[in-house]
Amino acid sequence: MLEPLYTAAEMREAEEAYPGYPETADELMERAGTAVALETMRAFPRARTFGVVCGGGSNGGDGRIAARVLREAGHVAEETDDPEGYDVVVDALFGTGFRGAPRAEAAGVIERINACGAPVVAVDLPSGVNATTGEVEGVAVEASLTVTFHGRKVGLVVAPGRFHAGRVVVAEIGLEPRETRAHRATDALLRAVPRRAPRDSKYTAGTVLVVGGSPGMTGAAVLTAMGALRADAGYVTLAVPRASLQVVESLALEPVKRAFDWETAADTIVADAGRAGAVALGPGLGREPAAQALVGELLLRLDGPVVVDADALFGLEPFARDAPTVLTPHAGELARLLDVDAAWVSAHRLEAAERCAERYAAVVLLKGADTVVQAPGAGPVVCDLGPPSLATAGSGDVLTGVIAAFLAKGLDAPEAAAAAAVAHGIAAASVPEQAGLLASDVAAALPGALS
Structure with a gap:
């Protein structure tokens, strides 16, 4: 009757419980990035060019795998900090561990994403949104679609974060369900x-x-x-x-x-x-x-x-x-x-x-x-x-x-x-x-x- 909503810490615990972790972390990243690419192509079947904005952490790794899968499908997919001119932009800047307000350089990238005029697909959650609370302390990506992994994050359901997420798709990546403190009513x-x-x-x-x-x-x-x-x-x-x-x-x-x-x-x-x-x-x-x-x-x-x-x-x-x-x-x-x-x-x-x-x-x-x-x-x-x-x-x-x-x-x-x-x-x-x-x-x- 209640759907689990994951905080950043609860999601980290779910990943750490995966057999063989952390050596098997690449398996999870491969599934996550592939899911992003597949859902992006499903949502925007006429798109041919994709700009993928990647951060330095695992969220960025998901984005790089998504770009590779998009290229393997015959599309143009480039890792970039300049999202202008693409049919679709993939936001893989920050992941669930993000808190607070983006620093000036990252804030500038987010502002460019929001101003590019193309639909945006967020990887796991829009960059700038706190996964645990839904709070937004600075600028945050305005996504058309969010592909999140294993389960919805609190920040995708609670305002103001929910207003940045667009449509949310949950992609399974092989993790076992866990007890969460917050839930979504069904x-x-x-x-x-x-x-x-x-x-x-x-x-x-x-x-x-x-x-x-x-x-x-x-x-x-x-x-x-x-x-x-x-x-x-x-x-x-x-x-x-x-x-x-x-x-x-x-x-x-x-x-x-x-x-x-x-x-x-x-x-x-x-x-x-x-x-x-x-x-x-x-x-x-x-x-x-x-x-x-x-x-x-x-x-x-x-x-x-x-x-x-x-x-x-x-x-x-x-x-x-x-x-x-x-x-x-x-x-x-x-x-x-x-x-x-x-x-x-x-x-x-x-x-x-x-x-x-x-x-x-x-x-x-x-x-x-x-x-x-x-x-x-x-x-x-x-x-x-x-x-x-x-x-x-x-x-x-x-x-x-x-x-x-x-x-x-x-x-x-x-x-x-x-x-x-x-x-x-x-x-x-x-x-x-x-x-x-x-x-x-x-x-x-x-x-x-x-x-």
Whole structure:
């Protein structure tokens, strides 16, 4: 259900475990370079001239073998530092051991590669990308295709590195699989989600309580409720401030509605939560002092699983809960939780998610093209199945509902968060018209994704 993602150290261990290593290292390099050449010819069948930019390490060795195999196939393939004028450029400058920012001379070569106007094939990963973290501290190659060996590297899946990789092909070179700390979620994860059985009722199929929907923001709470229902929850209650009740009644048919007054909100919600398998707290709740106070009190008093999203994250302080808790920030919200700049979060997504998980003792789902699910003390799970069209208002509210539904069905918090991100991404990708995708389209597509 989870695909291993390799760090530089884990990849080195896999190579060192190869029989006869290091004497047999040339065998691995021959397979790697040949794979690069074959995948390059397959991807660009009309290309005739190839400029191969090689570094001094094993990555450069892979590139030189690729050039030789291309020549043996009848093409012009030259090792060069000047990538201008070729049909395709092969980037074999840096490998998995690269960290930091390229030095001035190498940076100049990378800039020339990016400016050459030809498609670029990266060997193992684009030069300038940190294989272990996905971080990019200086200039990095913008590849059209990356041919990586044995398994995906973390840096090919986590932003900003993922944005440099283009299409990724994994080439087997004869290494044995190894345990990795980081993983990539696959659609097989949805097999863990319980389906309704013949003996289930609407109450045993998963009950969710959604708390939010202040005036002017009722849509967020409604989308969360519909996300939970479309993710196969059997019963959803939508608790909103009394001033929003009439609007919510007109927007959503299936959820049960509950109005609360701010003065007695906590007691009302705690009573309703006693019958719920999970609570989704925050969509459209507002950021007024009364709302922030309510969030703090509920996190202390609720004894079941809670998803903390949107406005409930605003001003959130560390809390102590024994029950499963999932925080669902985007980069800006996580930056506020850590008191750092949002740009830092975007540049250090794994570190940011891990810091947040440890600080709040909760599972953190950091939204993005590479949604990161991080539990305290565990390795990250990266969910990258969502299309760019998911960058639309309300899609995160739907995701919160899906997480709550999966928690209510009995999944543990990390699994519920990762499975929800997978279902959310598959649902969005299944909508025929990607331009103008609405959050409600994603909710409507969830049953098909789960099937």
